[in-house]
Amino acid sequence: MHQIRSRVSLSILVLVALLPLTAFAKSESEPIARMGGGGAAIEWAAPSVEHDAVVMTVLLPDGTRLQREFKAGTTPMFRLVDIGGRAIDGTYTYELRIVPKIAPSVRQALAAARQKDDGEAVARIQREAGLDQSTVQSGAFSVKNGALITPNAEEPRSDAKASASRTPTTAAATGHNPSIMDVVTADDAIIQGSLCVGLDCVNNESFGFDTIRLKENNTRIKFDDTSSSAGFPNNDWQLTANDSASGGANKFSIEDITGSKVPFTVTAGAPTNSLFVASTGKLGLGNSSPGLHIHITATDTPAIRQEQTNGGGFTAQTWDIGANEANWFVRDVTGGSRLPLRIRPGAPTSSVDIAASGFVGIGTASPGAQIDVRGGSDTQGGNGIKLAQVNDSTRWVERIGFSNGALNYDHFNGSAWSTPITVLSSGNVGLFVTNPTNPLQHSSGAFLSAGGTWTNASSRDFKTDITDLSSAEAACALTEMKPVKYVYKVDPTEHHVGFIAEDVPDLVATKDRKGLSPMDVVAVLTQVVKDQQRTIDDMKSRLDQLEKKQ
Numbered sequence: 001m002h003q004i005r006s007r008v009s010l011s012i013l014v015l016v017a018l019l020p021l022t023a024f025a026k027s028e029s030e031p032i033a034r035m036g037g038g039g040a041a042i043e044w045a046a047p048s049v050e051h052d053a054v055v056m057t058v059l060l061p062d063g064t065r066l067q068r069e070f071k072a073g074t075t076p077m078f079r080l081v082d083i084g085g086r087a088i089d090g091t092y093t094y095e096l097r098i099v100p101k102i103a104p105s106v107r108q109a110l111a112a113a114r115q116k117d118d119g120e121a122v123a124r125i126q127r128e129a130g131l132d133q134s135t136v137q138s139g140a141f142s143v144k145n146g147a148l149i150t151p152n153a154e155e156p157r158s159d160a161k162a163s164a165s166r167t168p169t170t171a172a173a174t175g176h177n178p179s180i181m182d183v184v185t186a187d188d189a190i191i192q193g194s195l196c197v198g199l200d201c202v203n204n205e206s207f208g209f210d211t212i213r214l215k216e217n218n219t220r221i222k223f224d225d226t227s228s229s230a231g232f233p234n235n236d237w238q239l240t241a242n243d244s245a246s247g248g249a250n251k252f253s254i255e256d257i258t259g260s261k262v263p264f265t266v267t268a269g270a271p272t273n274s275l276f277v278a279s280t281g282k283l284g285l286g287n288s289s290p291g292l293h294i295h296i297t298a299t300d301t302p303a304i305r306q307e308q309t310n311g312g313g314f315t316a317q318t319w320d321i322g323a324n325e326a327n328w329f330v331r332d333v334t335g336g337s338r339l340p341l342r343i344r345p346g347a348p349t350s351s352v353d354i355a356a357s358g359f360v361g362i363g364t365a366s367p368g369a370q371i372d373v374r375g376g377s378d379t380q381g382g383n384g385i386k387l388a389q390v391n392d393s394t395r396w397v398e399r400i401g402f403s404n405g406a407l408n409y410d411h412f413n414g415s416a417w418s419t420p421i422t423v424l425s426s427g428n429v430g431l432f433v434t435n436p437t438n439p440l441q442h443s444s445g446a447f448l449s450a451g452g453t454w455t456n457a458s459s460r461d462f463k464t465d466i467t468d469l470s471s472a473e474a475a476c477a478l479t480e481m482k483p484v485k486y487v488y489k490v491d492p493t494e495h496h497v498g499f500i501a502e503d504v505p506d507l508v509a510t511k512d513r514k515g516l517s518p519m520d521v522v523a524v525l526t527q528v529v530k531d532q533q534r535t536i537d538d539m540k541s542r543l544d545q546l547e548k549k550q
Helices: 011-018 104-115 119-128 168-174 471-480 518-549
Strands: 035-038 041-044 053-059 065-071 077-079 090-099 136-144 195-197 212-214 219-223 237-241 251-256 261-267 283-285 294-296 303-308 317-323 328-332 338-343 360-362 371-373 383-390 395-403 406-412 417-424 429-431 440-442 484-488 491-498
Touching (some): 104 119, 212 219, 471 518
Parallel strands (some): 195 212, 283 294, 360 371, 429 440
Antiparallel strands (some): 035 041, 041 077, 053 065, 053 090, 090 136, 219 237, 303 317, 317 328, 328 338, 383 395, 406 417
């Protein structure tokens, strides 16, 4: 089997075979807070950096996410009681995110820069205040048989069998186990077969198809760059398989040893094709055949979360963008998981279309105004804008729409539609009249003629309780009416004569006493004039009789 494999002649194999055992030990940076506890609770000792709070996030094996904030002076802690006693066996991953102390002046400066959308100023302020460094600690702990495993207990390394060719004296000089000595080959090494490295490798190791195998309880590959000349990169990296502490995570990581960061981690149990890069360069998340540059596949609501922490001096805010069979949506997680924006399946092309000019088209890809609404008809006619208010007992809807050459304002009172206002293309306006024939026309019959004359509705068909106006009523009302001169407050330059609504007699007053009907005054004057005319006619008749007697 080994003979059919390709010949391996890379010097890295020599390094792997010959590096001292200490090169495979996990490189650990000083943690922000040390983890301790076990049984029913895990806690992290007070963080070593100044802070206002620590945000702890824990991801349970079943995907449940727990987040708590601990103010400065309190100890970050995870307790099984916090998850309702649901002690699910498995690995729990955690993240501690430091909320730094930020001076009020810095917050104000950041807010002002954000208001101006000045990214350079934001970056400069954060850099000067030391907010450009993310302070995060992540790791894992485990629950077994319903109890938290005591963390940070290190598993001892296996002892390799002593080699007869090594002497204790030489081994002691190297700083290793006295029974083990380093082997140094001052030349290239070629291994025409498989290579096993680690304290648990045995004679006659069964490699299968493995070319290189690391075999012991702590497997690491460290890339220790010894470049010392100016200008040459010298960052150290490490490939790490699994945590070394009890209760830690089963995972594979790429670690930036020099920068004390872990930019990439895959935990055990991650589904097939969790992250897949196709030959086209397209990225699949949950699938191996991405159709676009980023393709997310899930059985229920594939989504993206965008979370801004308060570590940069701004208010924490989280948004989700997701999609399912019901809608595509934007969710304000921080604001109570409200859905301020939703698009339903089947929505037509250009349902909302923002042109390069900034014009917004609704139902059109070529808006000709700030808001351009176009579309087909509905049960209340034409395209338009609806404003709805839903109360406990009544649903009110107001609609402005365009239909059959007319602009309509429609109203729904919970049971039926009406059209209070209609504006024709000719300019005629109807008030509860859908086809006005005058410039202004009301369903009562009143209208403004094209010549500018206002005509009140006066048909018997519109009236009830019709009785004669007595001469005494008319005379009394006329006597009580007091003509005045005045100007309107909105235009003090134009003078008028007329009456004050609050001062006129009840006979001609309106219900609210804020206006007057000219026809009411004309009726009173008409009755008085008729009475006066009868008096004149009677006096004229008497005068004629006296003249005849002479």
